[in-house]
Amino acid sequence: ETGVTQSPTHLIKTRGQQVTLRCSSQSGHNTVSWYQQALGQGPQFIFQYYREEENGRGNFPPRFSGLQFPNYSSELNVNALELDDSALYLCASSLAVGQGPPLQETQYFGPGTRLLVL
Amino acid sequence: TQLLEQSPQFLSIQEGENLTVYCNSSSVFSSLQWYRQEPGEGPVLLVTVVTGGEVKKLKRLTFQFGDARKDSSLHITAAQPGDTGLYLCAGTTYNTDKLIFGTGTRLQVFP
Numbered sequence: 001e002t003g004v005t006q007s008p009t010h011l012i013k014t015r016g017q018q019v020t021l022r023c024s025s026q027s028g029h030n031t032v033s034w035y036q037q038a039l040g041q042g043p044q045f046i047f048q049y050y051r052e053e054e055n056g057r058g059n060f061p062p063r064f065s066g067l068q069f070p071n072y073s074s075e076l077n078v079n080a081l082e083l084d085d086s087a088l089y090l091c092a093s094s095l096a097v098g099q100g101p102p103l104q105e106t107q108y109f110g111p112g113t114r115l116l117v118l
Numbered sequence: 119t120q121l122l123e124q125s126p127q128f129l130s131i132q133e134g135e136n137l138t139v140y141c142n143s144s145s146v147f148s149s150l151q152w153y154r155q156e157p158g159e160g161p162v163l164l165v166t167v168v169t170g171g172e173v174k175k176l177k178r179l180t181f182q183f184g185d186a187r188k189d190s191s192l193h194i195t196a197a198q199p200g201d202t203g204l205y206l207c208a209g210t211t212y213n214t215d216k217l218i219f220g221t222g223t224r225l226q227v228f229p
Contacts, residue, residue, distance in 0.1 A: 002162075033216070040222070040224075042122075042208075042221050043208075043217075043219045044219070048216065056214065058216070107217065109160030111159050112158075
């Protein structure tokens with residue numbers, strides 16, 4: 001158990017719909033990173049939120065967006081769903097420290113949300 | 119472009135056998151991590167290596183970071199069914215602190 005929770009565990013949507021996935025970070029952590037893991041592949045970095053601001057983004061289109069709340073929980077929103085968006089979506093929480101650009105410590109992953117787009 | 123390539127992609131062995139999983143890149147990494155992921159769960163961190171040539175042991179698991187910091191290996195001695203899972207390497211480069219994951223090695227250990 002990492003203390004990172006995600007909801008829902010499973011979700012089925014159709015093409016063109018919108019989806020919101022949620023992540024509660026481990027107590028004391030201030031950073032949340034989101035990853036997409038397609039079947040049989042390693043996770044791909046989507047974006048990271050640090051103190052409610054986006055702190056880095058991977059190669060994903062703008063229809064993937066996110067939020068981080070004052071309690072450091074986070075949401076991942078995907079608009080105009082496509083069939084290729086079917087995947088396991090993982091969030092990971094960590095503690096970033098330092099006065100300048102935040103230095104990331106170990107990331108702890110949640111169990112993921114499995115999204116199927118039909 | 120996948121920066122971290124793992125081999126083999128799949129590995130199916132009998133309990134008691136030894137195995138090695140490789141993680142290779144043309145890029146230099148500032149740190150490299152190994153994770154194990156079981157079905158329905160997120161990846162769980164096994165080890166972090168940060169120094170070129172570093173070797174770390176975790177019970178029956180031995181991790182090595184290449185001298186040039188471009189590759190790593192995971193060796194499991196006397197594999198057990200409980201070792202079954204997806205093994206992922208992941209690293210950070212000097213250009214970004216965001217984790218880059220490898221392609222994964224799926225290990226199945228039969229009793």
